[in-house]
Amino acid sequence: MDTDTHTGIDSPRGTWWKPAHRTEKLWVAIAFAWCMVLFAMMPLWHFKGGQNPAGIRRRVDPQAFYARTQEFIKAHQVGTDRGMPIVEPPPGSDVYLTAMSFQWTPILKLRKGAEYILHLSALDVNHGFNLYPVNVNFQVVPGYDYGLRVTPTEAGDFRIVCNEFCGIGHHTMVGRVIVTDEAGREVARTEAARVLGATDPAQEDQP
Amino acid sequence: MTATAPLPAGAPAPAAAGFRTCPITARRIHRQAELLIRVNAVASILALLVGVIAAIGLVLTRWPAVRLLPADWFYRVLTAHGLSMLIFFIIFFEMAVLHFAGPVLLNSRVAAPRTAWAGFGLMAGGALLTEAMVWGGKADVLMTSYVPLRAHPLFYLGIILFAVGALVQTGIFFASLVVAKRERTYTGSVPLVTYGAVTAAIIAVITLLHGAAVYIPTFLWSVGLTPMPDPEVYRMLWWALGHSSQQINVAAMVAIWYLLGALTVGAVVLNEKISRTAFVLYILFISMASAHHLLVDPGFSPGWKIVNTSYFMYMAVLASMLHGFTVPASIELGQRLRGFTEGMFGWLRRAPWGDPGFSAMIFSIVIFGFIGGITGVTFGTEQINIIAHNTLRVPGHFHATVVAGTALAFMGVTYYLIPLIFRKQVAFWRLAKWQPWLFAGGMVVFTMAMTFAGTFGAPRRHWDIGFSQAPFDVEYHPAVNVMLGFVALGGLTAAVSVLSYILITVWSVLAGKPYVAGAPLAPGHGVPGGLTSPPRHTADVDARNAALHGPERGILGVTPGTVVLVFIFLAVFALYYFTNWKLLSFVWKIG
Numbered sequence: 001m002d003t004d005t006h007t008g009i010d011s012p013r014g015t016w017w018k019p020a021h022r023t024e025k026l027w028v029a030i031a032f033a034w035c036m037v038l039f040a041m042m043p044l045w046h047f048k049g050g051q052n053p054a055g056i057r058r059r060v061d062p063q064a065f066y067a068r069t070q071e072f073i074k075a076h077q078v079g080t081d082r083g084m085p086i087v088e089p090p091p092g093s094d095v096y097l098t099a100m101s102f103q104w105t106p107i108l109k110l111r112k113g114a115e116y117i118l119h120l121s122a123l124d125v126n127h128g129f130n131l132y133p134v135n136v137n138f139q140v141v142p143g144y145d146y147g148l149r150v151t152p153t154e155a156g157d158f159r160i161v162c163n164e165f166c167g168i169g170h171h172t173m174v175g176r177v178i179v180t181d182e183a184g185r186e187v188a189r190t191e192a193a194r195v196l197g198a199t200d201p202a203q204e205d206q207p
Numbered sequence: 208m209t210a211t212a213p214l215p216a217g218a219p220a221p222a223a224a225g226f227r228t229c230p231i232t233a234r235r236i237h238r239q240a241e242l243l244i245r246v247n248a249v250a251s252i253l254a255l256l257v258g259v260i261a262a263i264g265l266v267l268t269r270w271p272a273v274r275l276l277p278a279d280w281f282y283r284v285l286t287a288h289g290l291s292m293l294i295f296f297i298i299f300f301e302m303a304v305l306h307f308a309g310p311v312l313l314n315s316r317v318a319a320p321r322t323a324w325a326g327f328g329l330m331a332g333g334a335l336l337t338e339a340m341v342w343g344g345k346a347d348v349l350m351t352s353y354v355p356l357r358a359h360p361l362f363y364l365g366i367i368l369f370a371v372g373a374l375v376q377t378g379i380f381f382a383s384l385v386v387a388k389r390e391r392t393y394t395g396s397v398p399l400v401t402y403g404a405v406t407a408a409i410i411a412v413i414t415l416l417h418g419a420a421v422y423i424p425t426f427l428w429s430v431g432l433t434p435m436p437d438p439e440v441y442r443m444l445w446w447a448l449g450h451s452s453q454q455i456n457v458a459a460m461v462a463i464w465y466l467l468g469a470l471t472v473g474a475v476v477l478n479e480k481i482s483r484t485a486f487v488l489y490i491l492f493i494s495m496a497s498a499h500h501l502l503v504d505p506g507f508s509p510g511w512k513i514v515n516t517s518y519f520m521y522m523a524v525l526a527s528m529l530h531g532f533t534v535p536a537s538i539e540l541g542q543r544l545r546g547f548t549e550g551m552f553g554w555l556r557r558a559p560w561g562d563p564g565f566s567a568m569i570f571s572i573v574i575f576g577f578i579g580g581i582t583g584v585t586f587g588t589e590q591i592n593i594i595a596h597n598t599l600r601v602p603g604h605f606h607a608t609v610v611a612g613t614a615l616a617f618m619g620v621t622y623y624l625i626p627l628i629f630r631k632q633v634a635f636w637r638l639a640k641w642q643p644w645l646f647a648g649g650m651v652v653f654t655m656a657m658t659f660a661g662t663f664g665a666p667r668r669h670w671d672i673g674f675s676q677a678p679f680d681v682e683y684h685p686a687v688n689v690m691l692g693f694v695a696l697g698g699l700t701a702a703v704s705v706l707s708y709i710l711i712t713v714w715s716v717l718a719g720k721p722y723v724a725g726a727p728l729a730p731g732h733g734v735p736g737g738l739t740s741p742p743r744h745t746a747d748v749d750a751r752n753a754a755l756h757g758p759e760r761g762i763l764g765v766t767p768g769t770v771v772l773v774f775i776f777l778a779v780f781a782l783y784y785f786t787n788w789k790l791l792s793f794v795w796k797i798g
Contacts, residue, residue: 024536136593
């Protein structure tokens with residue numbers, strides 16, 4: 001027990017490696033246990049949770065990725081909006097989205113409940129993928145292909161906001177994702193979903 | 208030992224050339240140390256002035272109802288704000304802290320003062336060069352300057368010079384420690400505050416070397432000599448500088464908490480072993496903090512992310528949780544030993560709240576822990592980062608740690624440095640007493656509003672979230688606009704407080720009345736109570752301390768108030784943490 005009473009600006013006398021009072025020991029134990037909980041939650045969520053940033057990660061030449069995106073557009077284009085191609089890939093397929101200053105190419109049309117492998121990469125500089133209004137965020141780095149297995153859990157009309165500074169026109173960089181219902185019909189976003197970015201509580205994905 | 212709180216251990220040393228004896232604390236103060244503290248402090252205040260002017264422009268632009276700056280100036284001013292505050296203001300001040308915690312606390316001299324001055328010169332020159340490039344529009348790349356974004360080569364060169372200068376001054380600090388040990392200017396181990404400063408200095412060396420690893424190749428690329436660094440490697444190395452250096456701030460801040468605790472209320476160290484081990488944990492796991500910024504990046508595996516973001520099983524978080532107990536407990540014990548023993552919180556109620564050093568310390572501890580710490584650990588979780596990365600939640604977090612935590616602690620200690628080091632009375636004393644309150648209030652509103660806006664997905668580093676020039680409409684929940692209004696309100700309040708702080712400091716130093724211990728104070732001037740009536744402990748303090756440690760006090764021990772406070776903290780932490788897992792479970796399935 002340390003009763004060699006001194007402040008933090010005095011040199012402690014003799015050996016300062018002394019046993020702590022049991023209240024302090026208790027706090028050290030509790031804090032350590034809490035840190036173990038924090039640590040265990042991450043691997044646990046990989047097994048039990050539905051949202052993990054693992055994906056398929058590999059290096060890619062930015063031009064090659066852009067060319068792959070163009071092929072993808074050619075294969076599955078179903079329309080245009082404001083000059084931008086709308087692409088509807090079959091459920092389960094690979095989907096390519098290129099970020100460049102200051103646009104997301106192409107517009108994606110996905111189906112609720114279907115899984116896609118969404119490949120993200122950038123042609124020029126770093127960009128930030130922010131799915132509005134769901135609030136899902138990923139870094140988009142030139143030279144790297146980030147292939148995420150994505151399952152939309154809600155139909156509606158979504159936006160992709162760039163949230164990594166990419167130049168003076170950064171704040172104009174907005175893309176679009178349309179999610180149709182299970183039957184392939186477009187639906188309007190519900191107000192609740194718009195506000196909370198949440199799915200129907202009945203369909204919550206519980207860990 | 209009978210502790211008279213601010214007095215040094217050991218007998219007053221004989222006057223020697225280049226020294227003066229402090230009339231307040233009887234410490235021997237090396238004049239070169241004093242001068243180096245002064246110039247570094249002044250440079251840091253100038254950087255703060257640039258940073259706060261930039262901050263006013265930023266909050267008034269992000270407030271949708273005002274939108275003060277055009278887009279290009281917004282990003283330019285954002286670049287200047289980040290560098291001026293997070294790099295120049297903080298690191299200059301930390302150099303002052305090092306010269307204080309080394310030579311001054313150890314009654315020793317600065318080793319090789321000329322080299323230290325050269326280091327300061329490099330830092331000042333580098334800072335000016337970088338500021339000139341930014342304000343001249345040659346470096347609209349934000350503070351992080353992620354490649355392939357490219358700035359003028361002198362922008363990178365300025366930062367390199369600044370970092371080299373900081374390394375030189377840090378090296379002189381280590382040399383001064385060796386000199387103090389060899390010349391036996393203190394007995395036993397170094398004080399805890401110095402130990403904390405050593406921690407900060409070691410981390411500074413590690414992070415500045417990471418800085419060299421990222422800025423030197425980038426500089427060579429910018430002048431066309433080498434190929435571009437890999438964008439992902441750049442991000443990893445930049446954040447090994449950018450985030451790990453925040454642990455310099457944390458270590459320096461915790462050291463200042465112990466310092467202010469000692470000066471204001473005679474705070475007693477409960478157990479040196481626990482406090483010092485916690486500092487060592489910061490050093491061991493520090494470089495891993497880089498991962499906090501790469502959790503949703505394509506370049507790293509989940510295993511790498513989990514190990515690194517958790518500082519290998521949250522050992523640096525454990526360190527902060529230990530200090531979160533030991534610092535308030537040392538304040539409580541100091542107060543109890545001074546006779547404020549009634550009830551659970553009598554020690555806190557009857558604390559010197561009118562002493563700006565004390566109020567700044569308490570607000571710094573509370574905001575750092577409750578807002579900054581909890582949000583940071585939560586977003587630093589691999590998966591939760593999906594709903595936080597690059598949103599306003601991130602600046603909400605780090606303004607609570609580095610601004611309301613570190614900067615506020617620095618402000619508090621400034622009110623003691625003015626009489627102790629500049630030997631001046633503190634001008635505008637009534638304003639000085641209110642300044643930490645105003646700052647803390649403003650920052651609580653600012654950081655919480657920013658965090659809430661970010662929870663709705665509102666992006667950071669963004670000129671117009673109304674998206675008036677974008678091809679597709681994006682309409683955030685109306686609450687986001689309200690929150691951005693609160694960000695402006697809180698930010699402007701804090702800015703007024705910072706400008707008051709700058710006015711008080713500059714006026715005191717340049718035009719203030721000299722401070723002579725014991726002499727009457729000039730009208731409108733003041734000196735913190737910890738210096739006019741130092742918190743002395745009575746002769747029987749050891750016996751009373753031992754009595755307080757008696758077994759009959761149960762598990763609440765010698766500091767029951769602190770025990771209650773830390774359990775409230777843990778409850779809030781757990782609530783926020785698991786709420787975020789719940790929020791994450793609502794979003795699309797991703798794997």
